Amino acid sequence: MTSPPAPPQSRRWRRRAEARPEEILEAALAEFIKNGFEAARMEDIAKRAGLSKAGVYLYFESKEVLLKALIRAKITPLAEQAAVMAAAGAANPLFALRAIADMAVRLLRDPSRLAVPRLVIGLSARFPDIAEHYRTHAAEIALGALIGLIETAMAKGQLRAIDPRAAARAFIGPMFFEAMWTHVLGGESGLGDPEKLVESHFDILLNGLEVRA
Amino acid sequence: MTSPPAPPQSRRWRRRAEARPEEILEAALAEFIKNGFEAARMEDIAKRAGLSKAGVYLYFESKEVLLKALIRAKITPLAEQAAVMAAAGAANPLFALRAIADMAVRLLRDPSRLAVPRLVIGLSARFPDIAEHYRTHAAEIALGALIGLIETAMAKGQLRAIDPRAAARAFIGPMFFEAMWTHVLGGESGLGDPEKLVESHFDILLNGLEVRA
Amino acid sequence: MTSPPAPPQSRRWRRRAEARPEEILEAALAEFIKNGFEAARMEDIAKRAGLSKAGVYLYFESKEVLLKALIRAKITPLAEQAAVMAAAGAANPLFALRAIADMAVRLLRDPSRLAVPRLVIGLSARFPDIAEHYRTHAAEIALGALIGLIETAMAKGQLRAIDPRAAARAFIGPMFFEAMWTHVLGGESGLGDPEKLVESHFDILLNGLEVRA
Amino acid sequence: MTSPPAPPQSRRWRRRAEARPEEILEAALAEFIKNGFEAARMEDIAKRAGLSKAGVYLYFESKEVLLKALIRAKITPLAEQAAVMAAAGAANPLFALRAIADMAVRLLRDPSRLAVPRLVIGLSARFPDIAEHYRTHAAEIALGALIGLIETAMAKGQLRAIDPRAAARAFIGPMFFEAMWTHVLGGESGLGDPEKLVESHFDILLNGLEVRA
DNA sequence: CATGAATGAGTCTTCATTCAT
DNA sequence: TATGAATGAAGACTCATTCAT
DSSP: OOOOOOOTTHHHHHHHHHHHHHHHHHHHHHHHHHHHHHHOOHHHHHHHHTSOHHHHHHHOSSHHHHHHHHHHHHHHHHHHHHHHHHHHHTSSHHHHHHHHHHHHHHHHHSHHHHHHHHHHHHHTTTOHHHHHHHIIIIIHHHHHHHHHHHHHHHHTTSBOOSOHHHHHHHHHHHHHHHHIIIIISOOOOOSOSHHHHHHHHHHHHHHOSBOOO | OOOOOOOGGGTHHHHHHHHHHHHHHHHHHHHHHHHHHHHOOHHHHHHHHTSOHHHHHHHOSSHHHHHHHHHHHHHHHHHHHHHHHHHHHSSSHHHHHHHHHHHHHHHHHSHHHHHHHHHHHHHTTTOHHHHHHHIIIIIHHHHHHHHHHHHHHHHTTSBOOSOHHHHHHHHHHHHHHHHIIIIISOOOOOSOSHHHHHHHHHHHHHHOSBOOO | OOOOOOOGGGHHHHHHHHHHHHHHHHHHHHHHHHHHHHHOOHHHHHHHHTSOHHHHHHHOSSHHHHHHHHHHHHHHHHHHHHHHHHHHHSSSHHHHHHHHHHHHHHHHHSHHHHHHHHHHHHHTTTOHHHHHHHIIIIIHHHHHHHHHHHHHHHHTTSBOOSOHHHHHHHHHHHHHHHHIIIIISOOOOOSOSHHHHHHHHHHHHHHOSBOOO | OOOOOOOGGGTHHHHHHHHHHHHHHHHHHHHHHHHHHHHOOHHHHHHHHTSOHHHHHHHOSSHHHHHHHHHHHHHHHHHHHHHHHHHHHSSSHHHHHHHHHHHHHHHHHSHHHHHHHHHHHHHTTTOHHHHHHHIIIIIHHHHHHHHHHHHHHHHTTSBOOSOHHHHHHHHHHHHHHHHIIIIISOOOOOSOSHHHHHHHHHHHHHHOSBOOO
């Protein structure tokens, strides 16, 4: 009678363990969004992630660490995306800008995309380091890529040669405002479907409001 | 010449009691901003307002009620200001818009002006009713006034006849974004002093980014 | 120049002031019954008595003092009644007993009559002195009067000569139990109207349960 | 003969956890009796049960829930006892009644037996649902059993055929009164030892007070 | 006599975090 | 790795009581 071979059933756990941090992060994001950082309970995060309260502490040593890890984890893709975006758009920057706006408007329909920025805004007073980290590792990189794109367009003579930061602001601002209005305040934009939104945004952005001769 | 009747200077307490709600509200705002709603301690609010913990409950029955009262109190002036603004600007709307932008940019330098909106953003997920109240009683009124101004300008032929809501968004968006960038993320705008900011904002807003013939 | 005579309008207050203690006592009883001693709030007592919270302290120096005054105030009439009862019944004790039972059963219909005893029961653990005071100044006096009546009846040969305390217990017990059952536990006695109650009570009390030859 | 498998003596915690609810209930009863529901402090209950304040909340979600669980827990044995009693006494109900009285009188010597009923009486005004629960799940069941016994005795011709509820009341009332008198009011019964008590109680109950021909 | 305002002391309850298993 | 059990520390809220007017 031979002893049975090592049971392979431990594999499942190994797999699970590897996926755990991400599961927890996801759960934490959901809870932080729903209730805010302070009001979110570790127990709920744990439950949502499918493990026990104590289990979360095996991966993240405290609630604050969990929060920071979360922000960090959500930042990387953004920065990468920004770099890709900038590189891809070098050939035809004006077209790239429109594509970006298109994408942005579509993304902003999805409340979960806005979740991290909203969280950061809410936490910025109490955790300035989180805000700064978000700025330097995400916001400034994305903005930098955008500015680069605009500068390229200016160099190509496709846009007027003015302060590119002001231009970038004019590009992002209205969309950001729209997103906040809709998702934070729960208001109706009254601007119709995404296509129209981008359309009128670009119309104003490129042509201005003033009556042309 | 008879001596005047006993002066009512004995009213120390009475005076205090009347001023109390506002004092508490002010203290609460400060604490909520510093620590967020959850982390703010009633005791600290009380201390800042110069009375005991229990004293606060004489005027506001709970922390949440205090928060809501605070938001409400901060909203009224905004709405009034918006109405005044709209009325005053009817004669020369374009000029009025620039004046508004001027004022707005200057206001946004002062972090305390942004405090309530930031608070609302941070709380919107957990207290949707607060967000809605803020929208209907402050944001929509101000936005409405702005839109009215823009419509007047369009009617007068000073601006192109396009969707006024899109125009309003293009007007506010960049300034809002700038404010968030500076005060929430702690970034440098890199756009220089207020005058220049308004200048470039209006340049783009009116003339657009595109190269004119 | 003579000073004006003391204004007589203070009369109303004087009147009020004299009635105040009793009003407060009444209000306190009501609140104590509704919520128990601990859960009763001085403010509610004050409101019910028609004055301010601080006003109560003009008459009773603390909540506990108020409680004790209340018990004391409710005790006196009981003891007096008992004495009267005993004296009046000496001539025909058996008849008096029935009259007493009649009255008792009728009183027990009124929950407010039972209020003080119930209060005392509830408080006896924490305020043994109150319980003792109630016993010595009310319960024992009433019971003593009853025993006296029973002894008289025995002396007259109307009742068997047995331990009068046991007889008194047999007289009161069932009615007391009935009252508790109805008012404390909220149960139906299932014994019909007061007359029947007294009837069957006396039937058993006098004749016993056993089948007679 | 192989050595027995590793004994599960390591279960210290597990054992503890299983026993905890009962320990807490016991502690709560003690504190509730000593101080009443309101004045009892959760911390004291916890300390008495041998855990921390927060620990109690692991088992009972609030003080009120704890109270209700306590009442419920103390009720079950009573109801069971009543059923047993009734069944056992069917053969010779009169004898059973005397046995019951004997037991009851002895039980009533022990103040802790009376604790729950006293608690219920004290709480009945503020928690009518507790009173009702006690009545339906304990008092009425016990009373029902007693009435059943009495009816059997009547059917057998051992007792007069009268309203059995009135008879039951005459049976319980004096003992209940005696218990309250002794334990609540702290009075002396003056009726001597338990045997005599039962003796005189039954004498009166069966034969009545009236002089027989 | 009367009270509005104020507070100190206290209690319930929650929750991030730890630990024995 | 995983968790059920446990807790220390903290905070919201209450209320009997005081006091200046």
